[in-house]
Amino acid sequence: MKLEKITFKNRQGHELAAKLELPKMSPIGYALFAHCFTCNKNLTAVRNISRALTKNGIAVLRFDFTGLGESEGDFENTNFSSNVEDLEDTAAYMKEHYEHPSILIGHSLGGAAVIFAAARLSFVKAVVTIGAPASPEHVTHLLKDGIHQILKEGEALVNIGGREFRVKKQFLEDIQDKNMAQSIQKMKKPLLVMHSPQDTTVPIENAAQIYQSGRHPKSFVSLDGADHLLSKKEDSLYAGQIIAAWSHRYLTQNETR
DSSP states (O other), X not given: OEEEEEEEEOTTSOEEEEEEEEOSSOOSEEEEEEOOTTOOTTOHHHHHHHHHHHHTTEEEEEEOOTTSTTOOSOGGGOXXXXXXXXXXXXXXXXXXXXXXXXXXXXXTXXXXXXXXXXXXXXXXXXXXXXXXXXXXXXXXXXXXXXXXXXXXXXXXXXXXXXXXXXXXXXXXXXXXXXXXXXXXXXXXXXXXXXXXXXXXXXXXXXXXXXXXXXXXXXXXXXXXXXXXXXXXXXXXXXXXXXXXXXXXXXXXXXXXX
8 A cells, every 4th residue: 555645725725635545556446535523534434444445446535624634724714615615626636636536435524525525526426425414514513512602702612522623603604504415416426325323423314314315326334333433443444345345336337427
C-alpha cells in the first residue's frame, strides 16, 4: 500500500488536507470517504475501512472537512451545505490529478453528505452510507444543550464527543430545508446502507428510511454489535470487506448506471 498526503484548495480558498491510499497493483477504481460529524480523516474506523478497500484493489481518498482535522477554516462558519461543496471540490481535484471517484462512502452525517453530492456528480457509480441519519436535521440532537442559546444569541459552545465546538444559528438554518429522500431518488445510483441495530447515536430506523427511499439496486447490511463509531477493529474491517466486495461489480462495469 502507498500513502500520499495531499493538500488542495476548496472553492472558499481554504486548504483541505487529505490522504490517498493506493493499492500495490493498479487500482480498479477510486473511492472518496466522508467522515462523521466533528470527526476527521484519521478516525480509526475510517483508516480500517480504507485499508480493507486498498487490499482489494480500490484506491481511497479520505479528507478533513473545512475547519476539522488538518484542514483550514473555522468549523463555526461551516454547515451541511459546505460539507457537500467540500465533497464536490475534492471529487473535482481527484478527477483532475488522479481519477474521478466512482464510489462515495460516508459515515454518519458524512453519509448524508455523500448522497447529496452523488446527486450532482454524474461520474459516481455507487454510494455507501454507514450509520447515516435519514435527514441532516437529525444532528440537532447532539446540540441539544446549546440549542436555546444558539437560537437566542446566534451561537454557542457545544460539547460534542468530549470536545467543544462553536455552532452558529446558520448551521441550524441550513439543515432545516434539506430533503434527503428527494436527493436519494434524484441520485439514481446503486446504494449500500450499513447500520448497527445497537447504534444509540443514530437509531436503526434511519437506515430503514434511507433504504425505503432508494431505488433498486439497493442493499442493506447489518453491522450487528457495532457502536456508532465502529470502535472495535473487527467491526470496521468487516464493514470495509463488505464494501469492497459490493463495490467491485460497479467498478468493473464498462458503463455508468
